[in-house]
Amino acid sequence: MLAMNKFRILGTTVFVIAASIVITSCKDKRSTGWEYAPNMYEHTAFDPDQANPNFKDGKTAQLPPAGTTPIGFKRFDYPNTKDGYEKAGLEVTSLIAQTPAHLAEGKALFTTFCSPCHGITGQGDGLVVQHGYPPPPSYSKGQSSRGGAMKDLTDGKIYHTITYGVNAMGSYASQVAPEERWKIVMYVHHLQNL
Numbered sequence: 575m576l577a578m579n580k581f582r583i584l585g586t587t588v589f590v591i592a593a594s595i596v597i598t599s600c601k602d603k604r605s606t607g608w609e610y611a612p613n614m615y616e617h618t619a620f621d622p623d624q625a626n627p628n629f630k631d632g633k634t635a636q637l638p639p640a641g642t643t644p645i646g647f648k649r650f651d652y653p654n655t656k657d658g659y660e661k662a663g664l665e666v667t668s669l670i671a672q673t674p675a676h677l678a679e680g681k682a683l684f685t686t687f688c689s690p691c692h693g694i695t696g697q698g699d700g701l702v703v704q705h706g707y708p709p710p711p712s713y714s715k716g717q718s719s720r721g722g723a724m725k726d727l728t729d730g731k732i733y734h735t736i737t738y739g740v741n742a743m744g745s746y747a748s749q750v751a752p753e754e755r756w757k758i759v760m761y762v763h764h765l766q767n768l
């Protein structure tokens with residue numbers, strides 16, 4: 575019995591291998607082969623870069639109407655200029671509740687994203703600086719390169735800086751979400767008083 579089974583298994587394996595060689599060998603090299611569920615590849619929806627007769631300009635990718643805000647997107651309509659920075663400094667204030675939990679989250683985020691340069695206590699002595707990076711001014715004792723004392727930087731100015739960066743400091747807009755930025759701002763205010 576066992577010997578019979580062995581032959582059967584062997585026979586089936588040889589047949590399957592032979593069949594797959596026959597099936598796969600005589601194909602047009604450029605063909606994608608047989609598609610299982612072709613709608614996964616050739617779907618009925620338009621691709622963003624496809625021509626589209628349903629719109630006046632014939633394109634699928636349409637610009638959103640002027641003034642629209644995507645769901646969940648927090649607007650910050652201040653440009654990356656000195657004027658935008660000053661204006662945000664006057665007009666923009668924190669959107670989040672000033673709670674100990676938010677401060678603790680701000681501390682954790684600051685430690686991750688900012689302390690490598692600014693230092694754990696915001697004195698501008700982080701690890702990267704110890705290896706030769708230009709030191710940022712101390713939050714409590716330094717002067718801002720854009721005028722005024724660092725300890726007087728307002729909500730809007732700090733938020734603008736995290737969003738766009740300034741000189742040797744890059745933008746953190748892609749790493750840190752708006753709510754997280756506000757938590758970091760809260761913690762920077764704490765460090766301004768050290």
Ligand code: HEC
Binds near residue numbers: 688691692711732740
């Ligand atoms: C790669 C190093 C580096 C990192 C990381 C960094 N900064 Fe800076 N930051 C600097 C330097 C350098 C300056 C001084 C730039 C200047 O004024 O020329 C600065 C300046 C600032 C200022 C002062 C802006 C002003 O108006 O003068 C603030 C506020 C600030 N950083 C906040 C942050 C926060 C918050 C984070 C974390 C999200 C952060 N930075 C991460 C290097 C860094």
